């Protein structure tokens with residue numbers, strides 16, 4: 374084991390491990406090819422930053438050719454049953470290598486056991502000072518599917534230029550999401566590490582075309598999941614090749630222990646602004662998402678001020694050709710507008726049939742705005758507005774009445790304009806509820822519009838071309854008016870998740 378000058382690096386104490394006391398994975402620090410005693414755990418809800426910045430970094434390096442924040446590591450757990458995913462993002466000037474291949478700046482890469490991350494120190498590379506971080510994951514947490522199982526399921530290993538791996542991103546009601554690579558990109562860019570993409574594989578009913586794929590292929594918006602290619606094999610498996618969104622979903626982001634926590638008003642505003650950009654675009658094209666909820670909002674990174682992406686268009690509806698209203702009772706009761714027609718008594722609509730709302734007037738794209746109202750309420754307070762005792766019956770009844778309680782203490786630190794925004798979206802009278810355009814004009818958004826647009830275009834959408842990341846991160850909070858509460862709302866036990 375080599376001895377190191379203590380001036381080369383320091384690690385910070387106080388990095389917490391999981392509730393069980395064991396970190397799911399860790400980084401071993403090697404310098405100049407020698408192991409050190411230093412081990413940095415990577416756990417949920419904690420970014421591990423590496424660089425010169427001794428205020429923000431868990432591993433602080435003194436070499437001047439290392440960037441202030443050189444690279445960032447994190448872990449994503451979708452839920453307690455899912456396998457965690459570990460990522461590294463390069464933010465450096467001189468570069469970061471993964472297993473010898475350069476990472477693209479500001480891109481995120483999925484890690485696997487024994488991966489080696491090396492920090493480039495520019496031209497003055499000195500082998501005896503080379504910093505290597507070896508990523509180690511607990512064996513029982515390896516996020517891979519048994520290759521035999523993959524074959525048993527009848528999934529293809531290759532579709533055109535897409536190579537499908539056995540690494541699982543997530544499992545949903547309708548399919549599996551796996552990691553995939555684009556072999557064409559690999560050939561074109563040999564010195565870079567291949568990027569990770571996701572493929573959602575859905576089992577279609579025979580002779581059914583998939584509406585989700587058709588809708589997604591038409592869409593091109595930075596806040597909507599980007600789909601590159603779709604393919605249906607002879608076993609009726611539909612493959613939807615798309616961007617991998619590595620920051621986890623908003624639900625997991627807010628769920629700490631068995632509670633949901635709130636976000637600061639500034640962060641909530643940035644998320645709402647982006648969802649509204651996506652909804653405005655969708656509704657202009659006659660597409661209604663119909664299942665907007667925390668679980669379907671994905672974050673590009675778990676950092677504040679990140680890009681968010683709407684996913685899961687499994688029950689989205691395209692009204693562009695015939696402009697009819699919708700009558701099918703679909704969605705998730707907790708987020709579902711009352712006019713959609715969920716009934717407290719399930720027999721009344723016999724498993725999501727059209728019958729329930731046919732006798733009614735049906736519903737339109739404003740159902741997505743109601744869901745956004747529920748999401749905003751949760752982000753600002755950590756409380757789901759109509760949750761009650763958590764039973765479906767109670768949620769549906771509460772949403773029908775639409776009564777909101779702004780007297781609870783969680784609202785104390787929230788501005789009046791934010792409360793008004795929530796109220797205007799959670800209007801049971803559809804005619805009075807704001808549509809996506811009107812929501813963007815609401816005072817909560819309108820009074821911060823120039824700052825929001827600046828952040829959105831410069832920081833969120835064009836990291837590479839915009840001003841340096843650090844300068845924006847440091848002053849984005851300062852530029853937002855004081856009425857917006859910056860600090861994290863006092864964490865309280867808000868809602869016990871089942």
Ligand SMILES: Nc1ncnc2c1ncn2[C@@H]1O[C@H](COP(=O)(O)OP(=O)(O)OP(=O)(O)O)[C@@H](O)[C@H]1O
Pocket residue numbers: 451542543544545546547548550571573598615616617618619621622668671684685687
């Ligand atoms: N492109 C992606 N990048 C990262 N994670 C993703 C991506 N697409 C889906 N996921 C994750 O994979 C899981 C299942 O995906 P998805 O929700 O699309 O499937 P589903 O069958 O429609 O699910 P549901 O049961 O919610 O209807 C979720 O945890 C989701 O967050």
